[in-house]
Amino acid sequence: PETIVVQELANRMAERAADVVKSLMKMGVMATMNQSIDADTAELVIEEFGHKMVRVSDADVEQVIEQVADDPQDLQPRPPIVTIMGHVDHGKTSLLDAIRKANVVSGEAGGITQHIGAYQVTTESGAVLSFLDTPGHAAFTSMRARGANVTDIVVLVVAADDSVMPQTIEAINHARAAKVPMIVAINKCDKPAADANKVRTELLQHEVVVEAMSGDVQDVEVSAVTGAGLDQLLEAIALQAEILELQANPDRSAMGAVIEAQLDVGRGPVATVLVQNGTLRQGDIFVVGEQWGKVRALQNDQGERVKEAGPSVPVEVLGLNGTPEAGDVLNVVDTEAQAREIAEYRQEAAKDKRAAAGAATTLEQLMAKA
Numbered sequence: 001p002e003t004i005v006v007q008e009l010a011n012r013m014a015e016r017a018a019d020v021v022k023s024l025m026k027m028g029v030m031a032t033m034n035q036s037i038d039a040d041t042a043e044l045v046i047e048e049f050g051h052k053m054v055r056v057s058d059a060d061v062e063q064v065i066e067q068v069a070d071d072p073q074d075l076q077p078r079p080p081i082v083t084i085m086g087h088v089d090h091g092k093t094s095l096l097d098a099i100r101k102a103n104v105v106s107g108e109a110g111g112i113t114q115h116i117g118a119y120q121v122t123t124e125s126g127a128v129l130s131f132l133d134t135p136g137h138a139a140f141t142s143m144r145a146r147g148a149n150v151t152d153i154v155v156l157v158v159a160a161d162d163s164v165m166p167q168t169i170e171a172i173n174h175a176r177a178a179k180v181p182m183i184v185a186i187n188k189c190d191k192p193a194a195d196a197n198k199v200r201t202e203l204l205q206h207e208v209v210v211e212a213m214s215g216d217v218q219d220v221e222v223s224a225v226t227g228a229g230l231d232q233l234l235e236a237i238a239l240q241a242e243i244l245e246l247q248a249n250p251d252r253s254a255m256g257a258v259i260e261a262q263l264d265v266g267r268g269p270v271a272t273v274l275v276q277n278g279t280l281r282q283g284d285i286f287v288v289g290e291q292w293g294k295v296r297a298l299q300n301d302q303g304e305r306v307k308e309a310g311p312s313v314p315v316e317v318l319g320l321n322g323t324p325e326a327g328d329v330l331n332v333v334d335t336e337a338q339a340r341e342i343a344e345y346r347q348e349a350a351k352d353k354r355a356a357a358g359a360a361t362t363l364e365q366l367m368a369k370a
């Protein structure tokens, strides 16, 4: 993950390091001048001081692809994309598994569902939610650094038998930097030592005021082990999504973000893509990062072959000419010639950038004072 030393950050902003340390303290981050903080925390500090952070992305290259703005009339509601974050061992994976299991339509005996990095569930009230199956702050940060904002709602998991921990604070900062609303899931409420109110009080110190404390951040007591509260959590997410009025245009050529990709021995390069706008169809020609391809097959989160995938739908894409990277953006284009040209242009640009970077640190690329 991208980090920067506090002193260095202060230098770049032409501020006193002591003032930066003080500002961090206010955010609940205890760091000395010589310690490193992550990029999202740095962004909050930068904003606090009235500066602007520039994340170097493929912005220059993206201009190659013309993004046609959607006519508001063509927009339709789309499911929210949800990321679960929190301190290690507070139950992120358990929660993701419990939510998935509760919603798997038991088809095949044994119900062997393939892991594709994201999945969709339907709540009791009929709302569809897309979960990113990659808990972890590094993924969230690196995707954002690459220009892919693939989270609409963050579920912050805090174990009721533990406390607000460093990675809890980091997650809060990530969500804030990305301006993504949070829902607090107070997990492990089945444990005798559970004390949900202690968690709520501790969150106050980080300016997360939950509804139970008369704030506006929804909080739900859950247990990934017993399944208690999971339905309420899903409905809380659905409610938050409604407030956000998330929309997309299913009737345009698709764009999406790569969640994960690998070279599969039997199938060649495979990418799991979260469609963000438009509809991705079999036969579509696309560029994705420095790669391009033509959709040979699409597979949904249940491992079934599908002909198309609309907004917020995670899908496994076959038919790539190379393996893209997580965070790469996929755009459908008209012709193979176009796809190839853009991919080659990007490969060249990336080569130049790597050469130019030379001795420069990644952070110098990541941050610039505006």
Ligand code: GDP
Pocket: 086, 087, 088, 089, 090, 091, 092, 093, 094, 095, 135, 187, 188, 189, 190, 191, 222, 223, 224, 225, 226
């Ligand atoms: P992660 O590191 O945040 O992904 O946490 P895990 O999902 O791996 O959970 C860490 C440990 O806590 C595991 O031993 C889980 O079985 C346990 N755990 C997770 N959720 C619960 C819960 O709701 N109740 C209880 N009793 N244990 C839980």
Ligand code: MG
Pocket: 092, 093, 094, 135
């Ligand atoms: Mg885990």
